[in-house]
Amino acid sequence: MVSLLSCSPGWDAKASASSACDRQAAAKGNSMPNAKKKSGYTKRDLRAVSDTPELTRADFAKARPFSEVFPDLSASIRMGRGPNKAPTKKLVSLRLSPEVVEHFKSTGPGWQSRIDETLRKAVKRKAS
Structure with a gap:
């Protein structure tokens, strides 16, 4: 025979190993807080707060x-990205040796952009 303990109001006496007095869950499945809130x-x-009537074909x-x-x-x-900070660059297709590509990609x-910078420096040196 199991003897029930006297517990505080709002607590139910239980004969279990985890706790002699335990608060009852409000409803099945609601004993733990919901981690995901909607x-x-x-x-x-x-609909309850809207006072705007539904638009009709005539309204559209x-x-x-x-x-x-x-x-x-x-x-x-302003639409789009706006003006460029630097002068616009030209899009080109360029074939480079694998060693050059690997060198710059490894950085x-x-x-x-570093290839562009290197080429600009080379052009300035050549022009000087």
Whole structure:
């Protein structure tokens, strides 16, 4: 026969090896905190707070491009990467000996820029 211990309120007496008094889980499977918390809102949440009516085909037919509605703002927004910091380089296909490629690649990232730098130095020496 198992004798039950007297435990504090909210605690249940148990006859187990791990603990004589143990707090009961609120519901099955909820005894451990959930490591992954859901983020964001559900469609129900968004519908509950939305006071904007659903757009109709007529609404879409009346729509105009952003640049037409706000030309000044559209012009002020920079598209693309913007101007280069250095003069633009030309894209070429060049065959190099394996020894040259291995030498520059062995020096790590930026090896193509180092080849460019070496060639520019050679051109300056030749021009002098």
